[in-house]
Amino acid sequence: MSQPSVSHLIRRLEAEVGQTLVVRGREVTLTRQGQALADIARRAILSIDGAVRESRDQSALKSGSVSVAVGHVSAATLLPRILVAFNQRHPNIELIVVDCVVEQIRNKLLSHEADVGLGAVVGSDDSRLSTELLWDGGVSLFMRDDHYLADREAIDAAILAELPCIQLNPNAPPWLVISRLLVANGIHPRVDQRVVLVSTAVGMIQAGMGVAMLPHAAAAQAPRGVRAVPIRNPFLSWPISLVRLSNHPLSPAAQAFAAIARDVLRRF
Template sequence: MNLTHLRVLEAVARHGSVTEAAKELHYSQPSVSHHLGRLEAATGARLVRRAGRGIRLTPEGELLAQRAREIIGRVDAASVELAAQVGLRAGRVRVAGFQTILSTIVPEAAAALSASYPGIELNLVDVHPVEGLRMLRAGHVDIALVFRHADTPDEEEGFRLTHLLDDPLHLISREPDQRLEDHRDSAWVGGCERCRAAMVTACERAGFSPRIAYSSDDLVLAQSLVAAGMGVAALPGLALQAHRTPSIHATEIAGSARQIFAVTYGEPPDPPATSALLEILEAVAQRGRGTVPPYAARH
């Protein structure tokens, strides 16, 4: 007996037809009959018999077909496990992410990936989430790390989202325990139009439109301007974990959290290296959930 003969018998047993088994296995009908004949010769038992225009398995054939399913299942499972191990020893995973997650969650995850799977090559690129999703769809990366606000439109079909954490927005000022309403007349530091949207929305909920005097996506510059008394800003928690100017204060803005996801594309399963990094990212993010940057207050 060999595995090819057993696969033929198992396919014939499921379909009850040499013709259908041949289609599934991409064999000719004579080839299927030849394999059945070789299997009967090897076992010394009659395994099939004709029944009208089709065939049926004999009791001996049914017994062997049942065992064939078990054997094939175990061999296929072993093949998948072996491929996964090979992939984890010599795989590659490419990640597109935005600045604050690349400087906080990702380094710890990268270190854990390297320690557990030293053969996996990790490539990182710093891009805005919109560009990250575009790269993911085009096949240039395997994972896109993105953030979404409550009013963000759903991603297109084909994207699969793994929630990592919620990242609340913080009011950044020189005085502790400040509220948005306290700065309706202050100068504000805002990022690009896409990045400042959450800040503008939070201020509008508080009853005013912020006067944006300085425009920069540089989180160090934004905090430096606040520390110098030039205005106030609103930054997410991950930005404060990435860099914290000692002389500023951070107050969480209620209801402002953005959700951060690791996104993959296409039908599962993901390649072994991609799955390994996803699991590690989830674990690292879970440990960091709820972490409030130093000197931050909640309101």
Template sequence: MELRQLEYFVAVAEEAGFTRAAARLHVAQPGVSAQIRQLERELGEPLFDRSGRGARLTAVGEAVLPYARAALAAVSGMRQVADEFTGLLRGRVVMGGVATPSVLDLPGMLAAFHERHPAVEISLVESGSGQLLDGVVTGRFDLGLLGLGGPLPPGLGVQVVVDQALVAVVHRGHELAGARSIRVAELKGLPLISLPPGTGLRAALEEVCGRAGFAPHVAFEAGEPYVLGQLAARGLGVAVLPESAVAGAESELHVLAVVEPELRGRMGVVWRADGQTSPAARAFIEHARRHLPDLAE
């Protein structure tokens, strides 16, 4: 039994598929499959049910997964202890993030950390806020950069890095194009264009509309804020998006402030404040918090 086999086994279990695990590990998919089959032969039992789409753990797979994770953690701990004697920080950190405003300079933050700790491998994964939050809670991500909506699960730390107004935008020929603002209550029944569920913007929109006594009618969804504006420019509805996402499209769009109450969108970095983290992860979290803004509420 080799550590590589255990690493591949854990990756396939967490990704629920051989192809996604291979992409995460930066290896060819046949190699992952071959190592898992070898591990199954050594254990004498199948670890995955391959009958459907993806790969689901069998009962045996579920039972041995904690031991595989513990073995990998023990080896990582041995390396970390040895590295502490040489002053070298090594390991792997995983950051999950959504599309971010350029003002945050995320590439600069990552480059500065790599320059300081070249032996630490950094992985950046893009996903929705809901999946990112779950990934931080379960330990898949060491740090998440995501939209903030409702309350966070216990045991997490958060630093707000973006706090900006959310605005409503329509095309220049829309009946609302003559107004400067729109009350939240006036959004009722309008065909809205929004980010999908699980994002901080969508959570903020649903929360403020719920307080006004109605559920928003979202006619179109898109995963990128700038696409929301493009849909509105084609006359498909009223887009709700961050104020910064309108920049450069004012010739096609009319912007309305959302009032009574004001609608705001927040983004933050989130990490596990409780539980064990590797030295590399701790250093990365501290570096990110120093580099990124800290907007006190």
């Protein structure tokens, strides 16, 4: 920029603030107010430069964070594998887990408490949300390994009407779908207990209080003495989806999490 242009800009700034900012003579010096404005401008430029560098680092996945709202069943079964893969590939990104019951994922996203959601979310008619199916596993009957059905390779769903069942989070969307499917097939499970947490259901199984329908993915974390037998006739689906706000772009960190989740669940 030429010297006359600089002088013109300084005069405009002086007119704007109503004070002399530069002492003109053989040497050009700043007045006290001019120095104060220069210091503020210098700090502003440094802040902008810092913000630009931070944005570039986030785009390059060298920094950043992502908050994930996870249904408690997925948090106990699938999330650990995703976390290990994510931390190995992106060690500089902070991943914040917001564990909750699956019905709360929607509100966690709408309140911006979470960037993405992961769990057994059935397709929503809420246009503000976008749901991507990542994995569709089956449901198994969990029981003590000394149960008379424990050695079966699979069991028909009709047996649920005869066994004391522990029902997990009956108001969760996937269970509502499963319940309707069972009723449509003339099957009415005998429910003796209703619980919210997988750990509670497993504890009751260990105590001999009954059996529980759980996603088969939970078999990998089942404690010693508990066995999972797949349910058939009909096959009971347990879909795992990635949920996000439809019109809200994902940050680079959130995009990285989504990519890792897809990869891990594709190989699950």
